[in-house]
Amino acid sequence: MATRIRPSSKRCAVIGGSGFLGRHLVERLVEKGYSVAVFDIAQRYEVSGVTFHQGDLCNKQDLLKVLKDVSLVFHCASPAPGCNDRNLFWRVNVEGTRTVIQACQQAGVQKLVLTSSASVVFEGTDIMNGKEDLPYAKRPIDYYTETKIKQEKLVLEACSKEKDFLTVAIRPHGIFGPRDPQLVPILVDTARKGKMKFIIGDGTNLVDFTYVDNVVHGHILAAEHLRPDSPLCGKAYHITNDDPIRFWDFMSQVLVGLGYDAPRYHLPYSLVYGIAMLLWIITFLLRPVVNIKPTFTPMRVALAGTHHYYSCSRAKQDMGYQPVSSAYRPLDRGKNGDIGAVAQSRRTGEEV
Template sequence: MATRVRPSNKRCAVIGGSGFLGRHLVEKLVERGYTVSVFDIRQCYEMPGVTFHQGDLCDLQALLLALKGTSLVFHCASPSPASDDRRLFEKVNIQGTKTVIQACIEVGIQKLVLTSSASVVFEGTDIKNGSEDLPYAKKPIDYYTMTKIEQEKLVLEACDPKKGLLTVAIRPHGIFGPRDPQLVPILVDTARRGKMKFIIGDGTNMVDFTFVENVVHGHILAAEHLRTDSPICGKPYHITNDEPIRFWGFMSEVLMGLGYAAPRYHLPYTLVYALAILLWLLSVVLSPLTSFKPTFTPMRVALAGTHHYYSCARAKEDMGYKPLVSLKEGIKRTVESYPHLRKNA
C-alpha cells in the first residue's frame, strides 16, 4: 500500500497533461490557483506551479508517486485516433486506465474525471442531438472507439461513494483550437497536396466541433460539482460548443481562413465508404508484409459524411455548463494561431 499524504483541495493531477487538451487544462487549473502534478510519457513544456512526472501509464509505482498528496485526478491520456494502433489503444485506454483506478484507490483520491468521447455511441449512422442515454455502440467501427467504450465503463463503474472515490466521464466531440497537432495541420497538409477538393456526400451533414477552452471548462465544472450528493456521480456528460455546423462548412472556414480553397466537388458517400472498407480489409490482409495504412478509414468517412451532434442539456442542468467561447470566435482564434500554416507562408 502507498503511504497516504494529506491531500490538498487545490492540488490535482493531470494524466496526459503534455497533450493538446491536457496542456490547456493544466494552464487553466494553474490560472485558477491549483498546484498541478502532470503525469505523461513525455514532457514538452515547463510552467510555474506544475511538477512533471514522466512515465508509462501502466507503471503503478510511477503513478502512485505522481498522485501522492492530491485529491483530484483528470485522466486525459489517450493515443490519437489517427494512429489506428489496436495494441496501443488497448494498452493505454484499457490497461492504463485500470492502473489509474488502482492508483487512485491506493492513494485515496476523492475525484476522478475522465476524458471520454462522444464517439462511444457512434456506429457510423446519423446521430442528431443525441443524449447520454444512447446505448454504447454495439459495433464500433474503429479500435479507438472500441477501447474508449471499455475505458468509460471502467471509470464509471469504479464510482463508489462508500469507499470515497467519485468518478465522472466527460464526452467532448470534435475538439479543436490553438496547438492542436491533428485537425488543422493534417487539413493544411492535405490541401497543400491538392487533396482537399472533394466533399463526401451532399455536404449537408451537421456535426459538433468543440473549442478546446470549452472542453476544459466542462472538465473543471465536473470536478467542482463532483460530490457524494451530486447527480453527476458515475455518469457521462456531453460537452460541445452547442452549435452544430455543417462538417464541410467548418472545414471550408478553416481552410479559407488560412488562404486555401474550399472543397467543391461531391463524391457519393456510399461509394467512398465502400472503398474505405475495402482498403481497410486490404491493410489487414497485408499487415504481416507491409505497414500500409489507408488515408480513408471507415470511421473518417463516416465522420465526414453523417450527422453526429449531441445534446448538452444534461451538463447544463447538472453542472451549469455553458460554452465560454462561440464557434465563430473559436475558429478565428484557431486560424490566427497557425500563421506558419498559411498559404505561401
C-alpha cells in the same frame, strides 16, 4: 485511531498533461489557483509552479509517486484517434486506465475525471442531438472508439460513494483550438496532396466541433460539482460548443484560412464509405506483410458525411455548463487563440 488527513481539494494531477487538451487544462487549473502535477511519457513545455513527472501509465509505482496527497485526478491520456496501432490503444486506454484507477484508490484520491469521447456511441450513422443514454456502439468503426468504450466503462463502474472514490466522464467532440496537433495538420497534409477538392455527401450534415476552452471548462466544472450527493457520480456528460455547424462549411473556412481552395465537387457518401471500408480490409489483411496507414479510413468518411451532434442538456442541468467561448466566432478573430491563428501558424512555423 488516527484520522486520515484528507488532501486539499486544490491539489490535482493531470495524466496526459503534456498533450493538446492536457496542456490547456493545466494552464487553466493554474489560473484558478490549483496546485498541479503533470504525469506523462514526456515533458513538452514548462509552466511556473507545475511539477512534471515522466513515467509509464501502466506502472502503478510510477503513478503512486505523483498521486501522493492528491485529491483530484484528470485522466486525458490517449493515443491520437488517427493512430492505427490496436495494441497501443489497448495498452493505454484500457490497461493504463485500469492501473490509473488502482493507483488512485490506493493513494486515497477522491475524484477521477476522465476525458472520454462522444464517439463511444457513434457507429457511422446519423446522430442528431444525441443524449448520454444512447447505447455504446456495438460495432465501433475504429480501435480508438473500441477502447474508449472499455475505458469509460472501467472508470464509471469504479465510482463508489462507500469507498470515497467518485468518477465522472466528459465526452467532448471534435476539439479544436491553439496548438491543435490533429485537425489542422491533417487538413494541411490532405490539401497539399490535392485531396480536399471533394465534398462527401450533399454537404448539409451538421456536426459538433468544440473549442478547447469549452472542453477545459467542462472538465473543471465536473470536478468541482462531483460530490457524494451530486448526480454526476458515475455518469458521462457531453461537452460541446452547443451549436452544431455544417461539417463542410467548417472545413471550408479552415482551408481558406490556410490558403487553399474550398472543396466544390460532390461524391456520394455510400460510394466513398464503401471504398474506404474496402481499403481498410485490404490494409488489415496485408498488415503481417506490410504496414500501410491509409488516410482514407471508414471513420473519417463517416465523420465527414453524417450528422453527429450531441445535446449538452444534462451538463447544463447537473453542473451549470454553458460554453465560455462563443461557438465558431473564434474562426474570425485572428491572433486571439483561434483556429484561424492556428492555420496561419502552420504555414509560417510560428507558435500560437
